[in-house]
Amino acid sequence: MTFFKYQGTGNDFVLIDDRAGTFPASDQAYIERLCHRRFGIGADGLILLRNDPAYDFKMVYFNADGAEGSMCGNGGRCIVRFAHDLGLFASETRFLAVDGEHLAVVRDGTISLKMSNVTGIDNRDGLTFLNTGSPHVVRFVDDLESLDVVAEGRAIRYSSTFQPAGTNVNFAQIVDDHTVFVRTYERGVEDETYSCGTGVTAVALVAHQQLHMPGPIAIRTVGGNLRVSFRAQADGSFEGIHLIGPAQRVFEGAVTI
């Protein structure tokens, strides 16, 4: 089976052209093994590109633990790049993911991905929580460089407040009046990743609502830079959300396990 490896700001994925629908998508242990960094290819997740009668393609996303995940923003930008590399569209595309329809534009090395609308930002036991396609806690801190993201993130991810589904956890620090530095603990990877697209989207919306930062907001992650634009609505919801940044094919190969 041929696979492709892509990365978007260091969030890395195995991409498989499954338009024939033959990939064993219900074999969780197999997907986990393919994503394993010692026994497999190594990735934060695995994504199938499938056919859909009403769209250019359909995205099916699995976390590194092999379970089907909620929406993945960096994976969304990577599969748009993959579909573009496969020649499925010229510059604009419309595809289906687990949270519904997405539009995207490819321009030079940059992919602008339209994210689902966000209905609002909640407070759960003192923690800021919102769903940007995936569930995210956002916490602002002062010294993000030295924070133990895995220990602090894991404590929130497994806290009773977010059971049974759990949550992704983002720690953010203001860099200047339009830039935020973000580090994310990801559910399903159960580790810090270099970047999380739905996570930085969540941080941008919270920075706007709570700290009055105007959009578009520049985001620095461990793996590179992203930009988030949006339209804040009077009722506290957000529309026209775009996650903008690079996505790149790294290599291709053949799976023999």
Ligand SMILES: N[C@H](CCC[C@H](N)C(=O)O)C(=O)O
């Ligand atoms: N890395 C992804 C998030 C995946 C969400 C996943 N960890 C889950 O909660 O199912 C992103 O770029 O948005």
